[in-house]
Amino acid sequence: MVQKTVRLTMAQALVRYLAAQFVEIDGQTIRFCAGGFGIFGHGNVTCLGEALYEHKEELPLWRGQNEQSMAMAAVGYAKQQLRRRFMFATSSAGPGTTNLLTSAGIAHTNRLPLLMLAGDAFVTRLPDPVLQQVEHTNNPGLSVNDAFKSVTRYWDRITHPAQLLQSLPAAINTLVDPADCGPVFLGLPQDVQGWAYDYPERFFEAKTHYLRRQMPDERELHVAADALKTAERPLIIAGGGVQYSLATAEMTDFAHRHRIPVVETIAGRANLVHSDDLNCGPIGVTGSNSANNLAKDADVILAVGTRLQDFTTGSWTAFAEDAQIVTVNVGRHDAAKHLSTPVVGDAKLTLPALSDALGSYVSPSGWLERAANERADWSVYLDDNSSPVTKDGSNRPLSYAQVIGAINDICHAEDRVVAAAGGLPAEVTANWRTKSTGSVDVEFGFSCMGYEIAGGWGARLGQMEKNPDRETIIFVGDGSYMLLNSDIYSSVLAGAKMIVVVCDNGGFAVINKLQNNTGNESYNNLIADCKLAVEPFAVDFESHARAMGANAETVHSIADLQDAFGRARQSDRTYVISLKVDAFEGWTQEGHTWWEVGTPQVTNSERVRKAHEDWEAGRAPQRKGV
Numbered sequence: 001m002v003q004k005t006v007r008l009t010m011a012q013a014l015v016r017y018l019a020a021q022f023v024e025i026d027g028q029t030i031r032f033c034a035g036g037f038g039i040f041g042h043g044n045v046t047c048l049g050e051a052l053y054e055h056k057e058e059l060p061l062w063r064g065q066n067e068q069s070m071a072m073a074a075v076g077y078a079k080q081q082l083r084r085r086f087m088f089a090t091s092s093a094g095p096g097t098t099n100l101l102t103s104a105g106i107a108h109t110n111r112l113p114l115l116m117l118a119g120d121a122f123v124t125r126l127p128d129p130v131l132q133q134v135e136h137t138n139n140p141g142l143s144v145n146d147a148f149k150s151v152t153r154y155w156d157r158i159t160h161p162a163q164l165l166q167s168l169p170a171a172i173n174t175l176v177d178p179a180d181c182g183p184v185f186l187g188l189p190q191d192v193q194g195w196a197y198d199y200p201e202r203f204f205e206a207k208t209h210y211l212r213r214q215m216p217d218e219r220e221l222h223v224a225a226d227a228l229k230t231a232e233r234p235l236i237i238a239g240g241g242v243q244y245s246l247a248t249a250e251m252t253d254f255a256h257r258h259r260i261p262v263v264e265t266i267a268g269r270a271n272l273v274h275s276d277d278l279n280c281g282p283i284g285v286t287g288s289n290s291a292n293n294l295a296k297d298a299d300v301i302l303a304v305g306t307r308l309q310d311f312t313t314g315s316w317t318a319f320a321e322d323a324q325i326v327t328v329n330v331g332r333h334d335a336a337k338h339l340s341t342p343v344v345g346d347a348k349l350t351l352p353a354l355s356d357a358l359g360s361y362v363s364p365s366g367w368l369e370r371a372a373n374e375r376a377d378w379s380v381y382l383d384d385n386s387s388p389v390t391k392d393g394s395n396r397p398l399s400y401a402q403v404i405g406a407i408n409d410i411c412h413a414e415d416r417v418v419a420a421a422g423g424l425p426a427e428v429t430a431n432w433r434t435k436s437t438g439s440v441d442v443e444f445g446f447s448c449m450g451y452e453i454a455g456g457w458g459a460r461l462g463q464m465e466k467n468p469d470r471e472t473i474i475f476v477g478d479g480s481y482m483l484l485n486s487d488i489y490s491s492v493l494a495g496a497k498m499i500v501v502v503c504d505n506g507g508f509a510v511i512n513k514l515q516n517n518t519g520n521e522s523y524n525n526l527i528a529d530c531k532l533a534v535e536p537f538a539v540d541f542e543s544h545a546r547a548m549g550a551n552a553e554t555v556h557s558i559a560d561l562q563d564a565f566g567r568a569r570q571s572d573r574t575y576v577i578s579l580k581v582d583a584f585e586g587w588t589q590e591g592h593t594w595w596e597v598g599t600p601q602v603t604n605s606e607r608v609r610k611a612h613e614d615w616e617a618g619r620a621p622q623r624k625g626v
Contacts, residue, residue: 010142010161015051019058022208035060041092041118047193065486067091069454076455078112086113093119093134095594104151107183109445112176145187148428153182161197169278176209178330216345223356224326231300240267241305247348248437254351259362259369263291265312269438274433284312286426288591290378304328307339314593316623365472388558399586400427406558417470420451422477423510428619452476457487460496478504491574492549499568503577509583520610545576594618
């Protein structure tokens with residue numbers, strides 16, 4: 001039988017294949033690739049651009065303003081979609097491609113699907129050296145695209161059209177696999193993009209993908225159950241993997257059946273609603289007294305869907321030295337960290353199976369009473385921490401916590417909150433009281449400044465698909481806003497309305513705080529402490545946002561902020577609210593574990609020396625990998 005073929009350019013085949021990939025979500029079949037973000041240049045406009053135009057209905061292309069922010073938007077979309085769908089970002093060559101590196105780091109760190117389609121140098125090398133080509137005298141095949149090898153799960157350079165027959169299925173399998181999920185990079189040489197090949201027609205037949213769910217190994221399951229059955233002070237750490245597994249209901253059922261207190265990682269915020277009586281708050285460096293006090297005394301810890309990064313573990317000082325850690329994770333690498341007892345499996349399947357293996361086990365009543373008291377004490381602290389006035393009635397300087405609390409009070413339960421770098425991730429994590437599961441995106445895996453507005457744009461595009469009446473709320477500091485704000489314009493063009501709350505504290509205030517806490521003088525973080533040729537002045541964020549087509553206003557009090565939020569709700573486009581917050585006062589003081597940072601062992605400053613000694617004293621309970 002003669003195989004039917006179709007003659008296509010490499011670029012045409014690539015796009016046609018993407019358009020033929022589907023995924024089943026909630027009983028419905030929908031395209032796995034939701035489209036993409038693109039800036040065209042000589043490296044991708046003539047061939048890839050031609051192919052994308054032919055499929056512009058199936059794979060809509062959004063024009064961003066910067067390659068980095070476009071890929072961040074794709075990451076935000078993937079997060080909002082709980083990894084079940086992805087978007088691509090395409091770049092020309094040279095600097096357009098290197099702009100994608102930071103976003104690849106976000107996707108890799110957070111195990112998120114992102115497809116990058118980047119122009120590359122000519123395979124024939126006939127016109128070398130070409131525009132934007134970085135030459136290596138001892139390796140002519142090396143280009144800036146090779147830099148992506150350290151921040152991708154799958155990397156390939158397509159040097160012949162036939163390679164797509166192997167590379168594209170491998171790329172899609174990476175994007176859809178729960179354990180191996182991460183960014184895919186395909187280098188597309190400019191000549192090869194236009195080369196034609198006779199592809200088998202069946203290569204382009206529609207294919208539906210499904211979320212693979214791995215059952216746990218029976219032996220691992222029973223070892224974990226035996227450990228938990230001995231626990232007198234059990235604790236669950238719920239990570240972001242719980243949401244990606246669609247296992248928030250199973251997590252809640254497991255915790256309540258066995259009456260085990262639950263604490264959340266940064267990525268795992270909104271696994272449980274705040275009102276759940278077993279939700280004992282966020283854990284770690286940006287955590288709560290309630291969670292960290294319980295973690296310090298827990299004897300068996302069940303960590304579900306978490307990488308156990310340093311902000312969760314307090315650089316591994318948050319737990320008792322003899323605490324036993326049982327880890328449920330779909331990824332073998334994450335399940336076996338720090339000599340944990342591993343259970344490699346999908347959380348949605350593993351938690352019910354583990355629950356059955358535990359049988360009638362429940363936490364001792366004394367431990368539950370302790371957890372309830374810790375939870376109640378933390379709630380009292382949050383009430384006071386987010387209040388504009390002290391207990392004696394005097395006014396406080398405006399703070400992040402007040403801004404977060406004010407929006408939290410009046411937002412809809414299903415509004416989505418986005419934050420990323422600076423002081424806001426800690427303040428949102430500690431102070432936000434979750435009203436619905438899956439409603440919080442604090443990007444702190446890569447802790448990437450600039451993600452907030454770009455990632456919010458992508459999140460909003462995803463949110464509009466099923467829940468367009470709810471808001472996407474962006475908390476961003478002035479530092480991150482100045483770094484990357486152009487997708488305010490993108491969101492207006494795309495009709496993807498966001499509410500952006502800009503907290504202006506005059507620079508990089510949280511790093512200034514770390515600088516001061518380690519004994520150093522304020523230097524080069526707050527604008528007023530930088531080398532300047534003029535008097536420091538504030539940015540007019542309201543006017544700037546209006547110049548990009550958004551509605552905007554500046555407020556000066558919490559009451560004004562809440563009124564402005566009401567107007568933002570009624571707006572037909574992105575709405576930016578700017579207000580000044582204090583750079584020194586109002587930080588959330590309680591709930592933090594120790595965190596390892598490098599401090600000078602030798603210094604001329606007595607303050608730095610003393611801070612170094614104090615910091616090193618916090619290392620005493622640090623686990624050494626056991």
